[in-house]
Every structure is written in structure tokens, then in C-alpha cells.
Amino acid sequence: MHHVDVHMEAEIYGANNRLAEHNAEHFKAHNVRAFDLLGAIGSGKTSLIEKLVPELRSRGKVTAAIAGDVYGDDDFQRIIKTGIIAFNANTGKECHLDAHLVHHALDHMDLDDVDIVFIENVGNMVCPTDFKLGAEKRIVVISTTEGDDVVNKHPMMFRDCQIAIINKVDLAEAVGCNVERMIQDIKRYNPEMLIIKTNLKKGEGVKEIADVILA
Amino acid sequence: MHHVDVHMEAEIYGANNRLAEHNAEHFKAHNVRAFDLLGAIGSGKTSLIEKLVPELRSRGKVTAAIAGDVYGDDDFQRIIKTGIIAFNANTGKECHLDAHLVHHALDHMDLDDVDIVFIENVGNMVCPTDFKLGAEKRIVVISTTEGDDVVNKHPMMFRDCQIAIINKVDLAEAVGCNVERMIQDIKRYNPEMLIIKTNLKKGEGVKEIADVILA
Numbered sequence: 313m314h315h316v317d318v319h320m321e322a323e324i325y326g327a328n329n330r331l332a333e334h335n336a337e338h339f340k341a342h343n344v345r346a347f348d349l350l351g352a353i354g355s356g357k358t359s360l361i362e363k364l365v366p367e368l369r370s371r372g373k374v375t376a377a378i379a380g381d382v383y384g385d386d387d388f389q390r391i392i393k394t395g396i397i398a399f400n401a402n403t404g405k406e407c408h409l410d411a412h413l414v415h416h417a418l419d420h421m422d423l424d425d426v427d428i429v430f431i432e433n434v435g436n437m438v439c440p441t442d443f444k445l446g447a448e449k450r451i452v453v454i455s456t457t458e459g460d461d462v463v464n465k466h467p468m469m470f471r472d473c474q475i476a477i478i479n480k481v482d483l484a485e486a487v488g489c490n491v492e493r494m495i496q497d498i499k500r501y502n503p504e505m506l507i508i509k510t511n512l513k514k515g516e517g518v519k520e521i522a523d524v525i526l527a
Numbered sequence: 528m529h530h531v532d533v534h535m536e537a538e539i540y541g542a543n544n545r546l547a548e549h550n551a552e553h554f555k556a557h558n559v560r561a562f563d564l565l566g567a568i569g570s571g572k573t574s575l576i577e578k579l580v581p582e583l584r585s586r587g588k589v590t591a592a593i594a595g596d597v598y599g600d601d602d603f604q605r606i607i608k609t610g611i612i613a614f615n616a617n618t619g620k621e622c623h624l625d626a627h628l629v630h631h632a633l634d635h636m637d638l639d640d641v642d643i644v645f646i647e648n649v650g651n652m653v654c655p656t657d658f659k660l661g662a663e664k665r666i667v668v669i670s671t672t673e674g675d676d677v678v679n680k681h682p683m684m685f686r687d688c689q690i691a692i693i694n695k696v697d698l699a700e701a702v703g704c705n706v707e708r709m710i711q712d713i714k715r716y717n718p719e720m721l722i723i724k725t726n727l728k729k730g731e732g733v734k735e736i737a738d739v740i741l742a
């Protein structure tokens with residue numbers, strides 16, 4: 313979060329949280345379960361959607377997604393190729409989604425036949441934690457190529473999410489990443505956190521994530 | 528940048544820019560050349576410092592560094608192992624360094640015998656661009672593992688920096704990254720940009736970067 317005056321900060325968060333609750337009610341009214349996808353740039357958030365959609369479809373579930381990015385529609389284009397409905401939410405200059413942008417997306421999405429909505433945030437390990445969006449759970453996706461200090465550097469992210477995905481396990485050796493250190497750091501910040509290791513290029517670990525999401 | 532009122536935004540940037548100019552004068556007074564290192568989480572900013580320090584030392588140059596991170600001293604510990612002086616600047620909750628944090632760091636660093644200062648920012652492709660720090664040039668480090676859409680998604684970063692380093696070229700194939708697309712996107716946003724491809728794990732491309740920095 314940037315330097316802003318304390319009162320202003322409280323106002324921004326207050327307004328955002330009210331709208332996040334409204335979004336949560338919106339999901340509930342449509343019998344939809346919503347999940348945030350947070351994480352660093354390129355950690356594998358869109359890959360996760362690409363792999364989860366067919367897995368959930370095979371279990372009879374219809375998915376939709378909101379693609380959050382500063383600029384462009386790269387993720388949106390990849391997501392709609394999976395055959396689901398999606399909305400492209402560009403933040404322009406902001407480094408995170410907020411409840412207002414998600415609310416706007418919901419205005420454009422017909423959720424009547426949808427079971428699950430994924431909200432992919434902007435790649436950023438800091439600011440998105442401050443802005444609730446209305447999802448029932450927050451999933452943080454990190455990857456080995458970010459270095460094994462990525463958890464230690466971002467305590468708030470791991471305290472704020474319920475599920476952690478450690479992606480790109482196939483590249484751990486190539487970057488010299490000690491996955492065990494990451495796991496220990498996660499447990500230190502959030503002992504309750506569910507941790508799943510994945511190779512989302514190959515789809516390894518996706519069934520386990522689907523199990524957790526549908527639990 | 529987060530939603531703040533327009534006047535407040537102008538005030539924040541105005542105050543920051545004045546302090547950035549003061550930092551620039553501080554560097555000048557000590558005959559020091561300063562370079563910002565920006566980029567996504569884990570792109571290779573600290574690796575670049577680790578590899579550049581001995582290369583610059585072999586050319587008779589003394590380096591120092593400011594290690595910017597939200598939390599912890601992982602980067603600081605790696606940097607001082609190269610034998611240079613450094614300062615650990617934790618931002619706490621902020622997603623970027625600002626000129627004030629850098630000014631504070633300079634208060635703690637004896638620059639008398641130093642030729643070059645690297646200012647490693649928090650891993651973030653959005654917010655650091657809004658905050659000048661007083662360096663003469665900004666270097667953005669991206670890596671193939673972030674995906675080849677990372678440039679397209681972050682226009683401001685590439686308009687704001689003068690040198691782009693495309694790191695982890697050894698992993699391009701493993702993630703399916705088209706490096707040529709990255710280069711084309713960079714040229715579209717900033718035709719003047721200097722682009723250097725590296726494998727900073729092995730030190731490939733480091734001599735070229737040293738040439739550019741000392742030019």
C-alpha cells in the first residue's frame with residue numbers, strides 16, 4: 313500500500329470491504345463459489361485456470377473467470393479458449409484488483425449456470441492482500457523460479473490466503489530453489505495453510521487442487 | 528498506484544520528486560553513479576548485483592547497494608557476501624521504494640570511496656515506476672519464466688526505464704517463452720531501449736551489462 317493519510321486509508325478499505333461483502337452476496341444469490349487467485353507475475357495463475365477448467369468440467373462443474381491485469385488481454389484470450397465465459401478487467405495504473413472492479417465485472421457476467429468463479433488478480437505479492445473482493449477463499453500461487461525466499465519476504469500474503477500452490481516444481485533444480493524452505497516459511501506464517509505442489513505446464517497436482525476447491 | 532484523490536496524488540509525487548532530486552545531488556557530490564534495478568519478483572535483480580560486483584571490481588570500480596524488500600534481509604545478506612557495503616531497506620507494507628527510504632539509506636552509507644550504487648527495488652512491475660529515487664538510469668530485469676506476455680502487460684515500466692535485461696534465457700524453452708515476442712513488445716513501447724539477454728545464474732551477459740553501465 314502507498315503512503316496515504318491514515319483516515320483516507322481507513323475510508324478506502326472501508327468502502328472496499330462493503331463492496332466486497334456485496335459481491336459475496338451476489339455470488340451467494342447465484343449459488344456460485346468464488347476463489348481469488350493471487351501471486352507473483354508469471355507464477356502460474358492463468359495456467360491454473362487453464363488446467364482446472366477441464367478438470368472441473370469432468371466433474372460436472374461450470375467455471376467462469378475474471379482476468380485481472382494492468383493492461384492488455386493476454387490472459388483473457390487464453391482463458392476463453394477453454395470455452396468458459398470470462399471478463400477482462402484492466403486496472404490501468406493500479407497494481408491490484410479492488411471490489412469495485414470485480415463488481416463491474418459481475419455486471420457483465422451471466423452467472424445463472426455457473427458453479428465456480430476464479431478471480432485472477434494482477435501479479436503482485438503486496439497490494440492485493442489489502443483489498444478483499446468477495447471470494448470465499450484466497451489461493452496464492454508462487455513458483456520455484458521466484459527463488460525460495462519469496463515466502464519469507466511476503467508475510468501478509470501467506471497470512472491472508474488459505475491455500476498455497478507451489479508451482480513449477482520441475483524448475484526448482486534449475487534455479488537452485490529449496491522447496492522445503494518455502495514450505496517451512498509458509499508454515500511459520502500460517503500453520504493452517506493447505507499446500508499443494510504443482511507442475512501446471514503438465515497439469516500435475518491439478519486433481520488435488522480440484523478436490524480442495526470442491527471440498 | 529492505489530486510488531487516492533488527485534490532489535493528494537500530485538502532492539505525494541511532488542514531494543517524492545523533490546527528494547529524488549536531492550538524492551541525485553547527493554550522488555553527484557560523492558561522484559557516484561546510481562542505477563535503479565526494477566523488475567518482477569525473482570527476475571534476477573539480486574543475482575545481477577552478485578555477478579556485476581566482481582566484474583566491476585575487476586575494472587577498478589567500487590560498488591555499493593541498497594536492498595529494497597517488503598520484509599526480511601535475504602537480499603541484503605546475499606549482497607554483503609560479495610564484499611561491498613549495503614543497506615537493507617524494508618518497506619513494511621509498501622510495494623515500492625520511495626525517495627525518502629533511499630535518502631534514509633544514504634544517511635547510513637559512506638559513499639566516499641564508492642563509484643557505483645545499485646538500488647534494488649521491491650519486486651513489482653507497477654508501482655516503482657511512479658517513484659523516482661534519484662538514480663541516473665533505470666534498469667528493468669525481466670525473466671523468461673514470467674511468460675512472454677510480461678512486457679505487453681506493463682507498458683509504463685518499459686517507457687520508464689532505459690535498459691532492459693531479459694534473464695533466465697536458459698529456461699525459455701522449459702516455460703514455452705518466445706523471447707522474440709518480448710523483444711518486439713519492448714521495441715514497441717520504447718524503441719530506444721537497450722536490451723541485453725542474460726543467464727545470471729551462470730553470469731552470461733554480465734560483461735555486456737558492465738560495458739553499458741560504465742559507458
Ligand SMILES: Nc1nc2c(ncn2[C@@H]2O[C@H](COP(=O)(O)OP(=O)(O)OP(=O)(O)O)[C@@H](O)[C@H]2O)c(=O)[nH]1
Pocket residue numbers: 351352353354355356357358359360387434435479480481482483510511512513514672673674675677680701702703704
Ligand atoms: N516449466 C513450467 N512452466 C510453467 C509452469 N506453470 C506455468 N508455466 C509457464 O510459466 C509462464 C507463466 O505462466 P502463467 O500461467 O501465464 O502465469 P500467471 O501467474 O498467470 O502470470 P501473470 O498473469 O502475467 O502474472 C507461462 O509461459 C507458462 O507456460 C510449470 O509448472 N512448469
Ligand SMILES: Nc1nc2c(ncn2[C@@H]2O[C@H](COP(=O)(O)OP(=O)(O)OP(=O)(O)O)[C@@H](O)[C@H]2O)c(=O)[nH]1
Pocket residue numbers: 457458459460462465486487488489566567568569570571572573574575602649650694695696697698725726727728729
Ligand atoms: N536458471 C537460472 N536461474 C536464475 C537466473 N537468474 C537468477 N536465477 C535464480 O532465480 C531465483 C531468483 O533470483 P534473484 O536474483 O533472487 O531474483 P530477484 O529479482 O532479486 O528477486 P526478488 O528480490 O525476490 O524480487 C534465484 O534462485 C536465482 O538463483 C538465470 O539466468 N537462470
Ligand SMILES: [Mg+2]
Pocket residue numbers: 357358359387432
Ligand atoms: Mg495470468
Ligand SMILES: [Mg+2]
Pocket residue numbers: 572573574602647
Ligand atoms: Mg532480490
Ligand SMILES: [Zn+2]
Pocket residue numbers: 313314407439528529622654
Ligand atoms: Zn501498489
Ligand SMILES: [Zn+2]
Pocket residue numbers: 549553630
Ligand atoms: Zn540529504
